[in-house]
Amino acid sequence: MYTDIASSDNGTHSQNGAQKSRDELVKIAPTDKLVDELWAVAEQRNGRAYRRLMKQLDWTVASEEQITKAIGITLGYVDSKQADYLSQIAIERFPNSQPFANVRKLFEKPTVRRIKRTWPLNTPGALKASAAWIREHNDDYEIGHWLAVKNGELIADAPTRNEFNQIIDSLGGPEILANDTIIHKVIS
């Protein structure tokens, strides 16, 4: 028999003690209502209720829609381990699903692309000088303003990103920027 796991997680659910309750956790088939409940407890950041419900639901018999929603919950709740587990079940049961295939990519061994280009070690202090300039002048600009600062000197600024890009293009394009240029958006 299903008990309302999420709402019974306030310490009143167990007559026989927590250990027994854990031992007797019976898997149940997910229903739309239970999956909605899972979403709700995850949104409330009720970790205990989330874990219990997630553990009790038998995802191997979930519908495609239910498991899709459950994976969305795990990703938003940043429960990667569970997202990995659910997506394995999902792709086994629904091998032609592109969304499930995409989610599986999150957990595959990453492919690293090596790129020959290496920048020379920045002029010592160049980045710090640019950061110091930004600290000094940040408040002179409106929120949302974009600045490019190199070697402690402002080389471009504009109130919107589009205008900023146009100025960079007029200066010779982004190639003029090295990784010792700080591109800064005023956010406070």
Add this chain to the structure above:
Amino acid sequence: MSTHLPLGLDIFVQGAVEYLDHYEDDKTARIVINIYLADDLKPTSFIVDTGAPWCILDPILFEEVAHYAEPLEMHVMPMSIRGITYQGTLYRLPIRIPAVLGETQEVVATVFIPTLRTGDQWRFPNFIGLDGFLNRIRFAVDPASNLFYFGELM
């Protein structure tokens, strides 16, 4: 005199990039690195944040590199960012760490792009998160030389 870690395929890391230890006038110590989004040539500052879930990117910046990104096609539950709940979408996006020492590397990261309501402005920094990026590489930090070392998982 500063010293550097040895770099190479048969050892822990293959590259290093210089980092700043503060973001703007934030008094909290940070690790801020300049990286590149896919083939875009404009460097973008990111705070390395092992407490951040996924990488989080300013939606305006994402517009410029969206053609490099692959959407997850999954409705993700709203995420809490610095106490504010945001709807958004997860994408896979190549992130390139430009080496000043050793080898530049590119890894496909998982990036959360917040959906803003009309008129809203994104007022947070960009974050490199643990899930979807940092836990897909090796990394080490040398505060003495402000170098962030990175390498491929073996």
